[in-house]
Amino acid sequence: MGSAATMAMTVLCFTKSNKLTSTFRTLPRLTCSSLSNSPFKFNISFSPSNPKPKPDPKPEPENDDDGPLMIPWIVRGEDGNFKLSSEPPPSFLKDMAIAKTGTKKSDKIQTTKIKKKTEKETKVHAVAQPQYSKAARRFYNENFKDSGGxxxxxxxxxxxxxxxxxxxxxxxxxxxxxxxxxxxxxxxxxxxxxxxxxxxxxxLPKRQPHKVYFALNKPKGYICSSGEKESKSVISLFDDYLSRWDKKHAGVPPPRLFTVGRLDVATTGLLIVTNDGDFAQKLSHPSSNFSKEYIATVDGLVHKRHLMAISEGTTIEGVHCVPDSVELLPNMPNAQRARLRIVVHDGRKHEVRELVKSAGLEIYSLKRVRIGGFRLPPDLGLGKYIELNPTNLKALGGKVNKVDS
Incomplete structure (x- = not known):
């Protein structure tokens, strides 16, 4: 380095009166010396290795006069003019929520529509029947399809x-x-x-006889068997009807009649006769739970203990049968025997006779007067029958289709 240099600095300062003043100050001469035998000498001083830390500047006191920091929002008021508000507008909050979830309402609706459309198309494809040619359908109908016979x-x-x-x-x-x-x-x-x-x-004739239904007032001494060897079958009471069949239904075989349920040879009263097997099965099956009403004429005097014994029931074929009701009917004029009204629903063999017998009474005569909601007409004589109409069949729990007679 050459000889010592002299530097000058001009410092500008602003006074409280904002007047600009200039002051010139001359810095002292610096002398540097080297360790070698250089003719130049420098005097350099360093700051101490552990200088004292300077105290932290004191924070300026906050001015709480104006309250907490507020970010103003310019929103449109109800009167249509703009004003300052401390809360953001609802539309901004809604947009922020959508941006946070990443899902728009329109996208959600569109996704739902596409999902429903896909499910509908899948369902249609699953239900739709495959299409075949006319020849294939004809072959299937002639060889495999159930004809409904x-x-x-x-x-x-x-x-x-x-x-x-x-x-x-x-x-x-x-x-x-x-x-x-x-x-x-x-x-x-x-x-x-x-x-x-x-x-x-x-x-076998092509045409089949239509379904027929009869209510018969069964007389005593007839059995409920359709066998040809039985001379006194209740079916023989319909010989006159079957003999006139060919005149009314030419080319149609006569119906094969049979009884719905049975009455023993000594019991009289209501008996249903038909050629409809399904109807007979429904009426006679225990699950139908049809009640049957009987009038039992007994020998001797009937006391309260007899009625109590009948109402308690008895065991028939290993099953304890209890009647629905037991009632002592008023005495009829010129009648020497008491009459009991007994209603049952089990339909066991000789059920009413066994109930009366278990009470210590003896039956003189027994007559069935009602099945379900159909009652034997009082003017129907013994051995006579009437053809049932749809109203009667409905009372019996049956339903038939209209047929050509």
Whole structure:
């Protein structure tokens, strides 16, 4: 370095009166010396290694006169003019919420619509039937589709061939042919109007008799059997009806009639006769729970203990049967015997007779007067019958379709 240099600095200061003044100050001469034998000498001083820390500047006191810091929002008021508000507008908060979740309402609605559309298309594709050619549908209908016919044994029984059990035996013995082939299965579905059916070499008529329903006032001494060997079957009381059948229904075989349930040979009263097996099954099955009312004429005097004993029931075939009601009817003029009105629903064999017998009484005569909601007409004589109309069948819990007579 050359000789010592002299520097000058001009410091500008602003006074409280904002007047600009200038002052010149001359810095002292600096002398530097080196360790070598250089002719130049420098005098350099360093600050101490551990200088005293300077105290932190005191924080300026906060001025709380104006309250907390407030960010003003310019919003439009109800009067339509702009004003300052301390709260952001609702639209801004809504946009911030949407931006935070990352889902817009329109996108959510669109997603829901697409999902519903996809589910609907899937359901339609699952339900829609496959399309086949006319030839394929015709082949299926002729060879595989159920024609809606009835069981072979049922058709034979309805045509008057024999009882259903006897018809099943004929089928098992190979005495029935369908369309030229021997059929050994009673459950085979057939349609007499389309299929050619032979029984023991005789052609079964194409037309089937319509369903018929009768209410019979059964007399004493007749049994509820449709066998040909029985001389006094209740079915024989319909001989006059069957003899007139051909005149009214030409070409149609007469119906094979049978009784719904049974009354013993000594019991009289209401008995249903029909050729409708389904109706008979429904009416006679225990699950139908139809009540049956009987009038029992007994020998001897009836006391309260007898009524109590009958109402407590008795065991029949291992089942304890209890009647629905027991009532002692008023004495009739010129009647020497007491009458009991007994209502049951189990339908066990000789149920009413066993109930009266268990009470220590003896039945002189027994008559059934009601089944379900149908009561035996009082003017219907013994051995007479009437054909039931739809109202009567409804009272019995039955329902039939309209047929051509």
């Amino acid at each position: 009835e069981r072979l044994s049922k058709v034979l029984a309805a045509s008057g061939v024999a009882s259903r059990r006897s018809c099943e035996e004929l089928i098992f013995e190979g005495k029935v042919t369908v369309n030229g082939s021997v059929c050994n299965t009673p459950q085979t579905k057939v349609d007499p109007s389309k299929d050619i059916i032979y029984v023991n070499g005789s052609r």
